[in-house]
Amino acid sequence: MTQYNDTQSLTSNERTPMVTVNNNPDNELATLWLIDDDAALRMVLADTFEDAGLTVISFTQAQAAWTRLNDILKSSESTALLPDVILTDIRMPMMDGLSFSDWVHKHFPKLPIVIMTAHSDLTSAISSYQTGAFEYLPKPFDLDDAVATIYKAINYQPNLVISNHSIESNTNVSTDTKEQPVNKPNAAKSARKTPKAAESKTHEKPKPQTNNNPSGIIGQSQAMQTVFRAIGRLAHSPITVLITGESGTGKELVASALHQHSPRNNKTFIALNMAAIPHDLIESELFGHEKGAFTGATTSRQGRFEQADGGTLFLDEIGDMPFSTQTRLLRVLANGEFFRVGGQQPVKVDVRIIAATHQNLEELVKQGKFREDLFYRLNVIRLPLPPLRTRREDVPALTTYFMQRAAEQMNTAPKQLHPAAMQMMQSFEWRGNVRQLENVCLWLTVMATGDTVMIDDLPPELLENISSTLDNQQQHVSSQDAIENNHLQSQDTFGTQSWQQALGIWAKQSLQAGATDILQTATPEFERVLLTAALHHSGGKKIAAANLLGWGRNTLTRKLQQLNLSSYQE
DSSP: OOOOOTTOOOOTTSOOOOOBGGGOTTSOBOEEEEEOSOHHHHHHHHHHHHHTTOEEEEESSHHHHHHHHHHHHTTSSOGGGOOSEEEEESOOSSSOHHHHHHHHHHHOTTSOEEEEESOOOHHHHHHHHHTTOSEEEESSOOHHHHHHHHHHHHHHSOOOOOOHHHHHHHHOOOGGGTTSOOOOOOOGGGGGOOOGGGGSOTTOOOOOOOOOSTTOOOOOSHHHHHHHHHHHHHTTOOOOEEEEOOTTSOHHHHHHHHHHTSTTTTSOEEEEEGGGSOTTTHHHHHHOBOTTSSTTOOSOBOOHHHHTTTSEEEEESGGGSOHHHHHHHHHHHHHSEEEOBTOOSEEEOOOEEEEEESSOHHHHHHTTSSOHHHHHHHTTEEEEOOOGGGOGGGHHHHHHHHHHHHHHHHTSOOOEEOHHHHHHHHHSOOTTHHHHHHHHHHHHHHHOOSSEEOGGGSOHHHHHHHHHHHHHHHHHHHHHHHHHHHHHHHHHHHSOOOHHHHHHHHHHHHHHTTOOOHHHHHHHHHHHHHHHHHHHHTTTOHHHHHHHHTOOHHHHHHHHHHTTOGGGOO
16 A cells, blocks of 8 residues: 655655555556535645645536446446545535435445545434445544545555446446436435535534434544544444443443444344342343242243344443353353243344443453453454543533533523633533533523523532642643743843744743634744745745745645735736
């Protein structure tokens, strides 16, 4: 596979890397079809992939790409015109990316598609994989990561060869009806399109949104996008999944989402907490019992495994399962059979097992409290969930959702958090994770006065924690200021101040003044200074200036337009 290294810049004597399918030098350059209705983003991506050694063909709509593929499918055009990979947006006019991806997967199953979208919720991720997408890129994404994903997609499949026989078998079109077009994928979903500004740039920060997906899982952070990808890949597989994470991170919601989006979604989903069942009743609860099996067993009873036959059984807090019960569970996982308590006949079931724990099972295995063979049976796919304190950018959307839900429960109008109060909420550690945040929102709905929640309205435990945190931060800032002042005094003794120090001072002053998105403010100015200096040094020669900056000519021209440096434009 072609190696991509963003730390190496091309000199004027070096050639742009050439990417071919399977790294075969005899093959032609790999071709990427880029589909997005946003002209600015399309230009940025096209330049990026061309600099990465790909041949890029751009389309403003999925329908145009569908027309080209349909012509190839009808043999009106040569199969040599097929791309090696397609990168498409989801929400576009006339035909959306998901319908397009589904159609391509049916008629060109070996052609990899990568789907990108700014509406990076769980539903979009799962729908992308269900249409046969190779990968799902939620915006904002890093351009280097996008290039690496496209490289991987190109080399994932062998060269695509479509024979006339496969075309006929896919379309059921005979030679005398050759001109009949293949049915266009349903474009009715294009009504879901949102304002174009929402996807205009890859670096655009998504705005906090209320939860619109039925699974109840909210998250725009990169950590949650990883979870969404995993759910999308695992939903249609019957494989056993082990969900790990701290209490309150939403393990049961993820398990429910895996069931809802699986082929078993019309069957039963049963959630069972191992820590909440008395040890002497847990086997009867799981496997059922026969009449007279023990004192009080006056009738036969189905266990949870039988009740979940054909569906999904979620075993929460699996680390608290008694050692004796672990042995019986191992048998079910091995061959799908078990005996009821007091039973003589084996019971056969088809159940998908999803387990979860907040404990370290490897450590329990070392301590002899958890069977090692059962651990390896359960640990086929491990899905770790991030704690809320590592995805603070999701707090506003979660807070809005929980405040609305609490208002519905209390039959009152939802309250809004003042920006300062929301900032305090984001700085809190949330040791109880999302569950603790939900409880705080319910407390605020009941206890806070007025329609706007101020800092003083926050629960006492948040205010106490925030006060201690701010004190620690102030002490840290004071010590850092002292170090920087000593350093600056030393610099003044020897001469001028470095540009890095000046930038650091500006950043600190901006943050103390309450500024946000300072990187988005500084980056254009940083580029403007370097671009102007390079053009002055090169005497206004753009190609020379581009080489000095390590850019291509197209990139430099685009930057001149974006930074309004009209005096240097032709």
